[in-house]
Amino acid sequence: MIEIINKIFNEKKYEKIYEKDEFYLYECREEMKTDFYLLYFLNYASELEIEKMLIEKYSEMIYEIKKEKKYKETIDKNLSLVLFLKISKKNQEDIKKLTYEIEESKMYFKRYLLNYTEDEEKKFFDFFSVKDTIEKMKIEIKKTDNFEKFKNGEISFYNLLIKLYIKIPILEYEFKESDLLEDFHSELNNELKTLEDENLINYIKEIKIDTKFDIINFSKYNLTEDEVKTEILRLSEVK
Secondary structure (H helix, E strand, O other), rough: OHHHHHHHHHHHOOOEEEEOOOOOEEOOOOOOOOOEEEEEEEEEHHHHHHHHHHHHHHHHHHHHHHOOOOHHHOOOOOOOEEEEEOOHHHHHHHHHHHHHHHOOOOOOOOOEEEEEHHHHHHHHHHHHOOHHHHHHHHHHHHHOHHHHHHOOOOOOOHHHHHHHHHOOOOOOOOOHHHHHHHHHHHHHHEEEHHHHHHHHHHHHHEEEEEEOOEEEEEHOOOOOOOHHHHHHHHHHHOO
């Protein structure tokens, strides 16, 4: 797992500046950007045990990077933690509470808990290789039919793929406006077939398009009815 994660961070211009016992610290190398990620890979334990191990490891890391003169004052205020927690099936019921306890902790840096089973990891690597992982992940996450295939048991790598995109903030979905518009036009044209004209304006004013980045709602732009009609025509004519 660490090989893939290391590749992700390297691609995003993060350099590993500390490594010890499944504990890794990355620093962003982009100009004018101060950002650090602390990654911790461990097997399932109680929230208190994880907290104790984390504090011990963190203190040890700070001591060592200070000794090596790699410590920067900006670390404390610009640090995010991602915990990669391998669990067994019998632990799955406890994970929701544990995730909340870890991610909502009062400890000062941001925390993300990514849990996965050995079976999920194996199926992920049966499909992806470390060599082609990043580009292949970008392709597979964009395939709109993959979620349905996953629910139907046709593909098994998708669960861990989604978790990686949710829990690693620098791993972003490369959103294309054209994809969103295509979905919108499809929905609009379907509704045009079923709605009568007098109901159309009110419907269009309330249409929302949900994405990871924004929620578009015609009503927030205070469009007039004529403007809405113009927008309907413009959108429905775009091919």
